[in-house]
Amino acid sequence: MKVSTALIIEGLQQVFPECKQMDLSIETLLGDLPEWDSMAAVNFQTYLQQQFELEVPIELLADSTSLQEVMEFIANPVPV
């Protein structure tokens, strides 16, 4: 699946409006996002699952996960 950075960033900005004031890039770690915590992870997981119609494991979405890694998972989804 082709995944554009813009789509991921747009999703993040939807889930976290505060992100609009950040310079987001593929190196950005989820833990750097304002208010990032377990519930934020569940909300981001929900967004990704609805947007890309695949199952995203919640344990992938940790503080140390970069947007690059999220995109790689979506580009090459593995049944979870």
Place this chain on the structure above:
Amino acid sequence: MKQLPTQTAGSNGSPDAASIAEIFTDLNAIWMSDPQALSEQLKHLHEAMGDVAENISAHSAAEDATARDPMQKILDCVDTLAQTSRQYHQVFGQWLIEYVKQTPRLNNTRRELVLFWVKQFIEMASPANCFWTNLQAVKKLFESEGQSLVRGMQNWMSDCHHGGGLVALADPDSFVLGSDLAATPGHVVFRNAIMEVIQYTPQTDTVWQTPIVMIQPWINKYYIFDLSARNSFVAYLVRQGYTVFITSWKNPGSDMQYTRFDDYMFKGVKTAIQVACQISGASRVHAAGYCIGGTALAALAGWMAGDTTPPPIGDITLFATLLDFSHPGEIAALINPETVQAIRNLASHQGMLLSHQVASAFRMLKPGDLIWRYVINNYFCGGKPPRSDMLFWNNDGTRLPAAMCRQYLEAFYLENRLAAPNALRVGGRPIDLRRIKQPLYNVGAAKDHICPWTGTFQSCRLTGGKVRFVLADEGHIIGIVNPPSPWSKKTYLAGAATRRTDTDKWKATQTPAKGSWWPDWMAWLKPRSGRRVAPPTMGSRQHPALEPAPGMYVFEK
């Protein structure tokens, strides 16, 4: 300067809008009594707002003459308005928090209470939470020719009708209990007025001799440990060769208004352990409790330490559990003598706390994640609540008996009597946690806002056995529901802790391990589990299998 009054509850004891407004009136009165200090504060605000205006003016782009589509022009306008207001909101929010933090002669408890409400206000006033400064909502309005707002209104009316006015977090039709969630095979093998005990069907030829008994919190349904197949904690334990029993609590009705914490300890925890021993033939169990379930388990273990017979608990595992309530985290802002009185009045009047009242308190601890995000999605954008097993579970709340609420809030949160030796008396005996000699596996979660990990660490000091402490990543739920997985990016710390171990030093001296802490628990548990034996029957003559899991109580709304 005048002192802020301590009274915050309204005349009827409820924390109503008038009494909250009174807090802020009094706060401002403190500042008004020192006009010079107030003037300094306002000067800071004026300067910060001026900087925002300058920044906006410097970055404002010339109007795009090519954008002739009137709808696009409106959306551009909304976007500009949203961005501008977001900057002002951020600066004003930061100033307001500092204004409260710097208020002189305000005791810490009162300051935390004021900060709690200020943060609620700041979150509520976010431009994203106003329709015309939410670009996504306005776009949906145009794209759907108004239908998004119609659906949003229908969603709101449905929540008013079915959800006690709380915005739905998850689509209530997206999962079916017993087939999608809470679906690990097993049987209800015991039922009384307060709980069902579920025994899971073995999936290995032999099992460890010592079974595991999971004591679940009754402030939600039990199946947080049995969500979808891939993240089911009980399914993982069954695959590891354990006979697993779990408590599924009754959702209380008015007939349970006099049910106390003691009842949950004796008719619940103690009985579940007895049932597990009787069915498995084991003389003792691995007892594991989560949150308030862990508190009840530890209290029972302390109580049983006064028995002359050997306890049926071989070792104890606590997941995100407080035994020392001196620093209960963010929820402390909602638990003080006035609010407890208000909750008592409410619970006594109704005979219980209703599920949406319990849920409201927890959602207010994370308003952005658990309220406003769904107001935008469900109401402003007219979207369906999402499909998520965790959110579905979160949305499936329970009521709480009035007597239990009163006892729990007063004896545990306000008076912290479980932590003090012999200060809490239940079932005719005082409880002294130091007499617990069983090994303890104690799990805290680094971002837990309900049971802060530093508070859970105190259990290492309160109990008398050897302790292994584990600090998981993430929060109260995902820190615990933490399955091993090839995609896991999580880390955890694990190591011994004693009565004298300092919290910060412990953390600083541990080496992070990658992945889930569940295998670490298994490595700790298995040497304590006896031999491998043939699996016990499902139920027994004394406790026959009553019906397939997930049983009856979990469906009670």
